[in-house]
Amino acid sequence: MKLIPLVFCLLFFGVFGFAQEDKLNIIVFGAHPDDCDIDAGGTAILFSKMGHNVKFVSLTNGDAGHHIKGGDELAKIRLAEAKEAGKRFAVTYTVLDNHDGELMPTLENRLKVIREIRKWKADIVIAPRPNDYHPDHRYTGVLIQDAAYMVIVPNVARDTPPLKTNPVFMYSADHFQKPNPFEPDIVVNIDEVFDQKIYAMAAHESQFFEWLPWTSGNLDKVPKDTDARISMLANWRKDAPTDATKIILREWYGPKAENVKHVEGFEICEYGKQPSEEELKKLFPMLGK
Numbered sequence: 001m002k003l004i005p006l007v008f009c010l011l012f013f014g015v016f017g018f019a020q021e022d023k024l025n026i027i028v029f030g031a032h033p034d035d036c037d038i039d040a041g042g043t044a045i046l047f048s049k050m051g052h053n054v055k056f057v058s059l060t061n062g063d064a065g066h067h068i069k070g071g072d073e074l075a076k077i078r079l080a081e082a083k084e085a086g087k088r089f090a091v092t093y094t095v096l097d098n099h100d101g102e103l104m105p106t107l108e109n110r111l112k113v114i115r116e117i118r119k120w121k122a123d124i125v126i127a128p129r130p131n132d133y134h135p136d137h138r139y140t141g142v143l144i145q146d147a148a149y150m151v152i153v154p155n156v157a158r159d160t161p162p163l164k165t166n167p168v169f170m171y172s173a174d175h176f177q178k179p180n181p182f183e184p185d186i187v188v189n190i191d192e193v194f195d196q197k198i199y200a201m202a203a204h205e206s207q208f209f210e211w212l213p214w215t216s217g218n219l220d221k222v223p224k225d226t227d228a229r230i231s232m233l234a235n236w237r238k239d240a241p242t243d244a245t246k247i248i249l250r251e252w253y254g255p256k257a258e259n260v261k262h263v264e265g266f267e268i269c270e271y272g273k274q275p276s277e278e279e280l281k282k283l284f285p286m287l288g289k
Contacts, residue, residue, distance in 0.1 A: 024052040024283065027120045028172075029113070029127040029144055031103060031136035032065060033058045033082040033095050034204040038237065039172035040126050041089060041197040042190025043264045046286045048090040049193070055092040055120050058082060059109070059140050064100035066206055067214045074206070081204045088200035103135070105142040113147040115160045122151075122167045124283055126266060129171040129182065144169065148271035168283060169272030173245070173265040184265035186284055187248040190239065194262040198234045202226075208233055239263055252287045 026047055030036040036044075036056035044054045062078035063071055079095050086093030096112060103109070117125055125148075130141030148169045154162045174182050190197065201208060209229055213219040223229055239262040241249055248265065249257040268274065281287060 024123045025055075025121050026052060026124045026126070027055045027057060027117060027122045029057050029059060029116075029125070029140055031059055031128070031134065031140040032100060033062045033078045033093075034085070034201065034207050035128070035137070035140075036093075036126075037085055037089065037197070037201045037204070039128065040264055040266075041200060042193050042239070042262065043188045043266075043284075043286075044089055044091050045193040045196055045200075046188065046190065050285060053092075053120070054089075055094065055116075056082075056086065056089070057116050058093075058095045059113075059143065060098045060100045060103050060136055061095055062100045062207075066211045068210075069206070077206050078204075081206060085200050085203035088196070088203055101136060103139045105139045105146065109143055110146045110150070111157045113143050114151050114157045117147060117151050117167065118157070118160045118163055121163065125167045125169045125272065126172055127169070129174060129176075129267070131176045131179065132174065133176075141171070145269065145271055148269065166273045168275050169269035170266040171269055173267075182244070182265070183267050184245050184248045185268045186266045186280065186287070187241070187245045187252060188264050188266075188284065188286060189249070189253060189256075189260045189289075190262045190264055191260060194239065195234075198230055198237065201237065202230050202233055208236075254288070256288075 024047065026044070028036040028040045028044065030039065035058065047054050061075040063075040066074050069077065082093045082095050098109065125144060127144035128137050128141045130138045130145065132138045149166060150156050151163045152166050171182065173184065209222050210219070213222050223232060241260060241263050245263050245265045246257065249260060249263060253260065275283060
């Protein structure tokens with residue numbers, strides 16, 4: 001490379017702060033293809049639009065989540081839906097080959113989670129809490145808790161280099177109250193990307209327009225028209241602020257919080273890095289915007 005172009009590259013990437021190491025790496029775990037989308041889809045879009053790296057990981061292949069289809073046939077459908085959703089979210093989407101409804105917090109699965117976090121060089125790890133009606137959701141939370149701290153231990157999963165520092169582990173929001181309710185530390189305004197989130201979620205057709213309506217007895221009410229389906233999905237997933245998230249929303253957004261319609265909330269897990277307020281502002285640069 002000639003000297004002038006080399007100097008230009010050094011100035012551009014050094015002085016103007018576009019070096020790859022300045023980018024945040026966020027990894028979101030869910031039990032099934034579509035869980036990450038629901039829990040953190042809007043926040044993921046905001047991160048992606050800011051140039052950061054986001055990965056969704058489903059710990060099961062979703063091969064049981066349908067009233068007609070199942071097994072390999074359904075797993076292939078759900079993988080294709082996840083890949084399409086990933087394009088719409090502008091994230092990397094990985095689906096692990098564990099059976100839906102059979103996820104267990106085994107050592108083998110813990111090591112898979114550790115490797116995923118390490119390979120992504122994660123700064124932030126988001127997952128459900130281990131309080132949930134669905135065993136796959138609960139055990140996803142347990143697996144991520146068990147991986148916290150272990151991601152920096154060199155002699156665990158020795159085939160994948162350990163992280164130098166522990167990431168911030170965060171729980172996604174839920175409504176379960178026992179043994180303890182969700183307590184948000186971060187609440188993100190997703191108004192500007194809510195429509196994109198819903199459009200991306202709609203890629204999971206087998207779930208939002210077939211399986212879930214069937215489980216609630218509303219399959220006959222699902223419209224055929226694409227726009228009407230998206231409208232139906234938006235009405236179901238309003239992501240409206242709750243009393244708890246409104247309090248935190250005001251802390252981060254001030255007077256702007258009163259007009260926010262759609263949010264995603266996250267609780268800091270005790271087992272990972274405990275960030276200061278200034279560190280949280282760097283980790284979630286969209287806050288207050």
